[in-house]
Amino acid sequence: MVQFPAGAATPASIVDALNALTGHPPKARASFAEGRCVRGTYIPSDRASEITRSQSFTKPSRVLARFSVGGGDDRVLRGFSFRLGGEDHRSDMLLQSAPVHFARTPDQMLAYLKVRMPGPGGKPNMKKVKAFSAANPETLHQANYIAALPLPGSLAGTTYWGVHAFPATSSNGETRFIKFKVAPVGADVTPTGDQARPKSADFLYDDLKNRIAKGDVRLNVMALLDRPGDPVMDVTSRWPDEDARETVRLGTIVITGVEADEACDASIFNPATLAEGIAHPPDEIFAARRAAYVISLGKRR
Numbered sequence: 001m002v003q004f005p006a007g008a009a010t011p012a013s014i015v016d017a018l019n020a021l022t023g024h025p026p027k028a029r030a031s032f033a034e035g036r037c038v039r040g041t042y043i044p045s046d047r048a049s050e051i052t053r054s055q056s057f058t059k060p061s062r063v064l065a066r067f068s069v070g071g072g073d074d075r076v077l078r079g080f081s082f083r084l085g086g087e088d089h090r091s092d093m094l095l096q097s098a099p100v101h102f103a104r105t106p107d108q109m110l111a112y113l114k115v116r117m118p119g120p121g122g123k124p125n126m127k128k129v130k131a132f133s134a135a136n137p138e139t140l141h142q143a144n145y146i147a148a149l150p151l152p153g154s155l156a157g158t159t160y161w162g163v164h165a166f167p168a169t170s171s172n173g174e175t176r177f178i179k180f181k182v183a184p185v186g187a188d189v190t191p192t193g194d195q196a197r198p199k200s201a202d203f204l205y206d207d208l209k210n211r212i213a214k215g216d217v218r219l220n221v222m223a224l225l226d227r228p229g230d231p232v233m234d235v236t237s238r239w240p241d242e243d244a245r246e247t248v249r250l251g252t253i254v255i256t257g258v259e260a261d262e263a264c265d266a267s268i269f270n271p272a273t274l275a276e277g278i279a280h281p282p283d284e285i286f287a288a289r290r291a292a293y294v295i296s297l298g299k300r301r
């Protein structure tokens with residue numbers, strides 16, 4: 001088994017490893033570096049307050065958002081980040097096109113990244129990668145999920161997940177765990193036949209621009225409801241029967257225009273920014289994210 005010193009991972013060392021692995025220019029994000037900034041509006045559903053009293057989700061607001069393409073050689077993961085709510089009740093939500101993360105703990109994440117670093121020949125040592133995967137099977141859940149589905153043909157027509165279990169407090173003061181799922185209104189765009197070849201980032205951005213111009217980019221913000229005994233600390237595992245969960249639509253995001261990239265690049269979508277009514281998920285990966293995004297912003301300024 002590939003060994004790395006236990007306890008070696010810090011948010012800073014993970015940001016360094018992400019940057020080293022993707023080889024992005026210094027001003028780029030450590031993860032999901034390529035993307036497009038957009039704007040829109042959020043319209044709450046009349047059931048939102050049954051799930052959360054967060055005014056970010058119960059009141060209409062403007063939205064700043066960013067669709068992105070994940071790093072790594074295959075570039076198959078998509079990202080969707082959005083900021084909603086007013087000055088005093090702002091929330092940032094960062095989602096990806098898979099319902100699980102590739103590591104359960106920061107140590108495992110650092111080890112996963114390190115074992116994929118290119119060696120002197122410019123390629124990772126596949127024997128070591130395989131040995132790591134065999135010893136850490138949960139690190140394959142994300143890749144297996146993506147491989148089992150056709151590659152999304154449109155950034156706007158893709159389903160995105162918040163992955164973590166978020167404690168949500170309703171207007172009655174009751175707290176339960178939810179998972180966020182953001183799904184296009186209408187079906188996902190899953191091309192078949194010749195259309196199903198991986199799309200270049202430029203194809204995806206043109207498609208996004210055209211769909212926005214036609215006014216058909218609308219995404220429902222859904223809450224998946226917990227059941228007793230759900231594994232709320234493990235971001236590599238879905239909840240049992242997750243696709244069949246009771247789901248409440250919190251609201252809908254309508255994307256109305258493309259924004260200048262600077263509007264998204266000047267600051268960050270920060271998973272720690274959550275208005276009262278949605279609390280920080282309790283798992284270790286979220287704890288690392290709380291620091292990692294600010295460190296990354298500091299590095300790319």
Ligand code: HEM
Pocket residue numbers: 011014015018028029030031032035066067068079080081094095096100101109161162163164235264267268269285286288289292293296297300
């Ligand atoms: C549940 C798992 C995760 C999801 C869904 C996720 C999602 C995202 C998304 C969508 C972005 C792009 C943000 C944007 O559009 O500006 C991003 C960026 C980033 N992520 Fe994650 N991420 C996850 C886990 C992590 C972890 C565990 C770390 C590190 C400990 C991390 C570090 C970063 C960093 C450093 C950036 C760049 C931030 C910046 O410079 O603005 N992510 N992530």
